[in-house]
Amino acid sequence: MSTTVGRPHAASTIGVDVGGTKVLAVRLSADGQVEASSTRTMPGRDAEEHRLEQVVAAAARDVYDVPGPAAIGLSLAGLVDAARGRYLFGAHLPWRDAPVRERLARRTGLPVVVDNDANCAAHAEVLAGAARGARSALLVTIGTGIGGALVLDGRVVRGARGLAGEFGHMQVVPDGLACECGLRGCWEQYCSGRALERLARVALGRHLDGPQVTELARGGDEVARQAFASVGTWLGVGVAGLVSAFDPEVVVVGGGVAAEDDLLLEPARAALRGSLQGTAYRAVPPLLAARLGPVAGAVGAALLARDATG
Numbered sequence: 001m002s003t004t005v006g007r008p009h010a011a012s013t014i015g016v017d018v019g020g021t022k023v024l025a026v027r028l029s030a031d032g033q034v035e036a037s038s039t040r041t042m043p044g045r046d047a048e049e050h051r052l053e054q055v056v057a058a059a060a061r062d063v064y065d066v067p068g069p070a071a072i073g074l075s076l077a078g079l080v081d082a083a084r085g086r087y088l089f090g091a092h093l094p095w096r097d098a099p100v101r102e103r104l105a106r107r108t109g110l111p112v113v114v115d116n117d118a119n120c121a122a123h124a125e126v127l128a129g130a131a132r133g134a135r136s137a138l139l140v141t142i143g144t145g146i147g148g149a150l151v152l153d154g155r156v157v158r159g160a161r162g163l164a165g166e167f168g169h170m171q172v173v174p175d176g177l178a179c180e181c182g183l184r185g186c187w188e189q190y191c192s193g194r195a196l197e198r199l200a201r202v203a204l205g206r207h208l209d210g211p212q213v214t215e216l217a218r219g220g221d222e223v224a225r226q227a228f229a230s231v232g233t234w235l236g237v238g239v240a241g242l243v244s245a246f247d248p249e250v251v252v253v254g255g256g257v258a259a260e261d262d263l264l265l266e267p268a269r270a271a272l273r274g275s276l277q278g279t280a281y282r283a284v285p286p287l288l289a290a291r292l293g294p295v296a297g298a299v300g301a302a303l304l305a306r307d308a309t310g
Helices: 049-062 100-108 117-128 193-204 210-218 222-246 261-275 293-308
Strands: 013-018 022-028 034-041 072-076 079-081 086-089 112-116 137-142 146-152 250-254 287-289
Touching: 013 049, 013 117, 013 293, 022 049, 022 293, 034 049, 034 293, 049 100, 072 100, 072 117, 072 293, 079 112, 086 100, 100 112, 112 117, 112 293, 117 137, 117 146, 117 250, 117 293, 137 222, 146 222, 193 210, 193 222, 210 222, 210 261, 222 250, 222 261, 250 261, 250 293, 261 287
Parallel strands: 013 072, 072 112, 137 250, 250 287
Antiparallel strands: 013 022, 022 034, 079 086, 137 146
């Protein structure tokens, strides 16, 4: 990798992004270079907590350098109490009100900071990505589910209890599809990697993972392209509601699914324009793919770790 982010620092830091299907670790060098990465498979949402912690610690160790990193940042999908270092709840991870910062610090022997994955990604994208220079930005991350973050006046908005940005669990269809969070009709049930796979499976009658659906769509398969169009349309509809609420300068879409700009973001842009009031009289914010791509959460976590260690 050759991404360079931020200001010089005395030592490297590590960022680990823990998602629904994989754990991605990166090492950020002293001069802001992403110089190493490692990916490990998640043990599953039903795995015991200590097993997940082993995998996270192992991914971090995969990218250790010599004489060693200064700190580790964890980017976690779900509700995170960053101030106390606790993971409260998430539909795709097994922790429940767990002292993750303390546990990982004990396993690695290093200072650890934790935050929500979208907050981490927003931190990175505003500093050196697609939202660079913007004072207000909206970030939507599309992976196994949906995460989100809002930046106002250059700062991530965390809310009264640090839990802001859970856009994926806004109800968009009353009594709609059941969500793993326990609710029904959540946005991420219609706009996510799993939604894409479900649409293709129903239409084609066989199980396909996200990369397979993407390959078919790229090859011109109309069913796969329609699955992307449906997810993209739901993305634009949901973003229109958020734009109405917050009026950002730019909307950045991150996560693995968002890499397919023409398949996903073109129908999303059309749906955004069609679902937003007063488009003849207002500026519609650009809807852009995250520049740092799938490493944004891990990079943001590494930057937070760097900030925490001075």
